[in-house]
Amino acid sequence: MLPCIEKMRDTLSYQTALLAGATGTATLCLLLTNLLTAPAIAMRAEEDQLAGLAQVMPLERYQNDILKSEQHFSTEGHDYAMFTAMNAQGQVTGYVLKTESMGYAGAISLLIGTDPQGEILGVRVLSHAETPGLGDKIELAKSDWILAFDGxxxxxxxxxxWAVRKDGGEFDQFSGATITPRAIVNGVHRALKDLPLKQDLSPTEETP
Incomplete structure (x- = not known):
């Protein structure tokens, strides 16, 4: 190897340029990867969201792009995302509320579907951190307790x-776990009471 080239390799500027080149190449690769995978990731997220909504709002009840109907509001410190279901004539056929209620181990994320009059079509738990074997019975995969809200x-x-039986209500609690079902009952009840206050947000017809 020529002495001048070997000497150049030992200089700080050469090493800096080499590092910058490697960093630039890695950054370019990451950008290209993001550009290629972002549409697929977004599509998968949309599919997952639609699958979740379908559990509380039957597909046959709406013909609009329900995800585009999403609106947000807060009532007395409680945050909601609201989706409006509409038929082909632009008439409202139901609502889906996404909200949270504080359980034993943290926030429990809920989806609540109703018809236009506020009768529950379905309730599902999207995420939670409740105790396995006790509080996780709020999951439909673990028990059918969550179906008790239907109708x-x-x-x-x-x-x-609107309380668990231990508190004088009509909803069952779990053996050894009362806080979790109580949180769900309270969250669903509160959502139903808050929904009539915000139905005026719903569009009267589907926007193109």
Missing amino acids: HSLGNTGDEQ
Whole structure:
């Protein structure tokens, strides 16, 4: 190897340039990877969200792009995302509320689907950190407890009934775990009471 080249390799500027070149190449590779995978990731996220909504809002109830109907509001410190289901004529056929309720081990993320009159079509837990074997019975995969909300509304279930049986209500609690089901019942009840306040946010017809 020529002495001048070997000497150049020992200089700080050469080493810096070499490092910069390697960093630039790595950055370019990451950018290209993101550009190639971002659409697929976004599509998968949309599919997952639609699958979640379908558990509380039957597909046959709407023909609009329900994800584009998403709106946000807060009531007395409680945050909601609201999706509006509409038929081909632009008539509202239901609502889906996404909210959180504080459980034993942290926030429990909920989806609540209702018809236009506020009768529950379905409730599902999206995420939680409750105790395995106890509080995780709120998952449909672990028990059918969450199905007990179907058909309930503010009209057919009085305020005093929106509680677990231990508190004088009509919803079962779990053996050794009362805080978790209580949090779900309270969260669903609160969402139903907050929904009528925000139905005026819903579009009257589907936007193109």
